[in-house]
Amino acid sequence: MRTVTVALLSLVALAAFEPSARAASVEPKVQLLVRERPSSSARIVDRVPAGRKLQLLGRTADGLWAHVQAPKKDGWVPSEQLKGNVKARKAQPTGEDEGEEVAEEEVRKPLAKRRNVRPEAWVSSSRYHDGEDNKLTVSATKAELYGRPQATGSVLGILRRGEVVSLVRKSTDKKWCLVDIGGGDVAWLEAKVVKPGAAKGAPTSVAEQEEQQQASDDAPPPPPRGKRAKMVREEVVEEPAPEEQAPPPAKKSKRVAAVEEQPAVEAEEPPPPPPVKKTKKQLAAEARAAAAADKERAREEQARDSARDDEKAPMPQAAAEAEQPKAKKRRGVRVASRGDISGLSSDASVSKRQNNHPSNNYFGIGVRAGVAILDQRFTSNGTGPLSNYEASTDAFGLAVGLGYQRQIGKYFRIGLDGGYAFAGAAGVRYHAADGTDAILAVQTHTLDVGVRAGVHFNVAGGLDLGLRLGGEMQLNLIAASAKVPLPSDRILGMTIGLSIDLPALFYLANRPFGLHAWGGGLLPADRAQTVGLEEGVQSETLGAYFGGGLSYRLFKGLSTDAIYSYGFAATHFVGQARRNLTITSADRGSAQHLITLGLSYNL
Numbered sequence: 001m002r003t004v005t006v007a008l009l010s011l012v013a014l015a016a017f018e019p020s021a022r023a024a025s026v027e028p029k030v031q032l033l034v035r036e037r038p039s040s041s042a043r044i045v046d047r048v049p050a051g052r053k054l055q056l057l058g059r060t061a062d063g064l065w066a067h068v069q070a071p072k073k074d075g076w077v078p079s080e081q082l083k084g085n086v087k088a089r090k091a092q093p094t095g096e097d098e099g100e101e102v103a104e105e106e107v108r109k110p111l112a113k114r115r116n117v118r119p120e121a122w123v124s125s126s127r128y129h130d131g132e133d134n135k136l137t138v139s140a141t142k143a144e145l146y147g148r149p150q151a152t153g154s155v156l157g158i159l160r161r162g163e164v165v166s167l168v169r170k171s172t173d174k175k176w177c178l179v180d181i182g183g184g185d186v187a188w189l190e191a192k193v194v195k196p197g198a199a200k201g202a203p204t205s206v207a208e209q210e211e212q213q214q215a216s217d218d219a220p221p222p223p224p225r226g227k228r229a230k231m232v233r234e235e236v237v238e239e240p241a242p243e244e245q246a247p248p249p250a251k252k253s254k255r256v257a258a259v260e261e262q263p264a265v266e267a268e269e270p271p272p273p274p275p276v277k278k279t280k281k282q283l284a285a286e287a288r289a290a291a292a293a294d295k296e297r298a299r300e301e302q303a304r305d306s307a308r309d310d311e312k313a314p315m316p317q318a319a320a321e322a323e324q325p326k327a328k329k330r331r332g333v334r335v336a337s338r339g340d341i342s343g344l345s346s347d348a349s350v351s352k353r354q355n356n357h358p359s360n361n362y363f364g365i366g367v368r369a370g371v372a373i374l375d376q377r378f379t380s381n382g383t384g385p386l387s388n389y390e391a392s393t394d395a396f397g398l399a400v401g402l403g404y405q406r407q408i409g410k411y412f413r414i415g416l417d418g419g420y421a422f423a424g425a426a427g428v429r430y431h432a433a434d435g436t437d438a439i440l441a442v443q444t445h446t447l448d449v450g451v452r453a454g455v456h457f458n459v460a461g462g463l464d465l466g467l468r469l470g471g472e473m474q475l476n477l478i479a480a481s482a483k484v485p486l487p488s489d490r491i492l493g494m495t496i497g498l499s500i501d502l503p504a505l506f507y508l509a510n511r512p513f514g515l516h517a518w519g520g521g522l523l524p525a526d527r528a529q530t531v532g533l534e535e536g537v538q539s540e541t542l543g544a545y546f547g548g549g550l551s552y553r554l555f556k557g558l559s560t561d562a563i564y565s566y567g568f569a570a571t572h573f574v575g576q577a578r579r580n581l582t583i584t585s586a587d588r589g590s591a592q593h594l595i596t597l598g599l600s601y602n603l
Contacts, residue, residue, distance in 0.1 A: 024056040026068065026084035034075035038065035046070040048077070056084070134167040135198035136177060136189075143194065145187035149176035151410045152458055156187045164198045165189070360407040362415075365400075368563060368598025372397035372423035374442060375591040376476070380535070382583030385433065386486065393442060395426035397594045399563075411456050413464075418449040423592060430484045440486070441479040444592060448472045450495065461504035461512070470495045472522060474569065476590050480530075485579050487533035489590075491541060491569050493525025503551070511553045519546035527571045527588075535586050536573025543569035557602035565594045 034046040038060050048054065048070055055069040059079060066079045138159045146153040149171045159165070165179040168186055177189045278286075372395040379388050398421070405415030424443030431437055450470020457463040474491040497520020504512040522543030529535065547565030554560055568591035577583035 025053050026056050026082040027053055029081050032077045034070040038076040045075045046072040136165050136167050136194040138163045139195045140193035149188045362405045363603040364403045366600030368399045368596035370397045370596030373593040377589045380583040380586035382580050391428040393426045393428050395423045398422045413454045415452050421446040438484050443477050445475040464501040466499040468497050487530040489527050489529045491527050493522050496520055514551040517548040533579040535577045537575030539571050539573050541571040559600050562597050
């Protein structure tokens with residue numbers, strides 16, 4: 001009889017304790033970030049995909065966070081993003097439980113005092129920081145994500161106004177921000193399209209934004225609040241017991257809290273092993289040990305933070321690849337004027353890297369000197385001295401140019417430029433019929449201004465094509481001589497031309513080596529001559545120019561340039577000439593070769 005009684009009592013005890021011995025399981029609705037503490041700014045300890053079954057260990061008093069056993073480590077997730085019974089019953093204390101309640105309250109107290117830890121010390125969805133100090137909110141209507149800190153880089157994606165991202169670091173010039181876009185990837189944003197801090201009510205990371213978007217449709221109603229919410233108590237569950245260990249006898253006075261049993265979702269899945277209930281002495285001892293460990297960890301983190309104040313944040317893999325030598329091939333924005341006139345090639349005027357320049361406006365100046373060759377030729381139907389002649393001489397050449405350009409978007413540029421070229425310090429010798437010689441000084445002055453529009457392509461290290469419209473004034477001066485009555489002239493007309501630039505065709509000693517070419521025409525134009533020595537009463541003038549050059553970057557904005565240019569103008573005269581009355585039809589041409597070497601600097 002006594003044996004039967006003992007057996008019945010054992011069955012009753014097992015039946016009474018079975019609901020609390022079996023742990024409940026829950027299922028995430030969306031992909032979740034498991035955090036170390038019940039806070040959205042706490043460190044992420046694991047990631048759990050949607051549909052993965054997790055063991056429920058407990059929940060917070062307000063019911064907003066659930067304590068689960070993740071595959072790698074236990075942590076906290078939002079209750080509203082879980083499927084299953086995540087509610088907990090509060091055990092009503094009795095006279096015997098009052099001591100247990102005191103122990104439970106002691107466990108729920110903070111294990112360590114709050115330290116003055118920098119926000120960078122806690123890491124969540126960002127691979128470095130996730131505090132409020134490193135949050136950025138998109139202020140522009142649209143913000144593009146780039147693979148490297150320059151507007152000509154590849155576009156990885158687009159963010160809209162109000163979206164929040166985590167800052168990893170800023171570029172050296174503070175004009176670009178490297179941000180965490182989730183999934184372990186980073187991208188660059190222009191600093192002008194974001195503002196510091198997270199918008200009120202906005203998700204704290206890109207990953208949380210995606211989670212909230214996916215969970216918005218099927219999110220459960222909010223947990224109860226007020227007095228009812230205060231009755232819910234967090235369950236204290238420790239490590240599971242071995243399978244062969246029998247459950248302890250049910251003692252209601254020793255229970256801290258019990259989680260309601262969750263029905264099995266899949267019949268074939270075996271239930272998890274029952275947890276081991278610990279006494280209040282064991283819980284208090286573990287709480288003291290955990291508090292001591294937290295204090296020691298806080299001291300270590302504070303020491304590391306103090307030593308890390310002046311250190312640079314570690315560079316992610318994507319940013320490290322962007323800093324490799326191949327990333328030095330960055331295309332610049334060019335300002336150009338007519339190379340044969342102003343002395344500035346497309347690269348010589350301005351070659352400013354976009355990520356180092358404070359705005360989209362660019363200025364440049366260049367100076368070159370070298371050798372010039374001046375040619376003149378005159379043919380007519382007249383007779384007598386100087387009715388037909390040809391002259392050529394070497395001279396000193398000088399070219400100076402200024403330029404301004406503005407970048408519009410990633411591919412278009414517009415600008416203004418102007419230049420001055422001089423060729424002179426030379427003379428031509430004339431052999432008279434009487435055997436005497438006369439030396440006549442010659443020189444040319446050329447002034448050119450224009451407007452340019454261009455387009456940029458990300459090929460061959462950067463390809464720039466430009467169309468230029470402008471005006472030119474050229475003075476061809478010959479010293480006055482009664483023995484050799486030759487006229488000086490002035491050419492005034494409009495110019496139109498094209499240019500092509502390859503500013504970083506290849507690199508030499510990690511510095512860009514560029515190639516540039518241009519060409520165009522002078523039309524329409526007018527040639528005016530010295531009064532009293534005109535070679536006709538009517539005339540029409542046409543001309544052309546072309547050239548090319550090489551550039552090499554020396555230091556920052558300083559470059560050296562080698563340029564060759566050629567230009568000519570031809571005029572046809574009709575009517576009787578004043579300096580020779582036998583001439584009624586004539587053709588006059590002037591040409592100039594200019595070979596120069598010099599320096600240019602961008603601002």
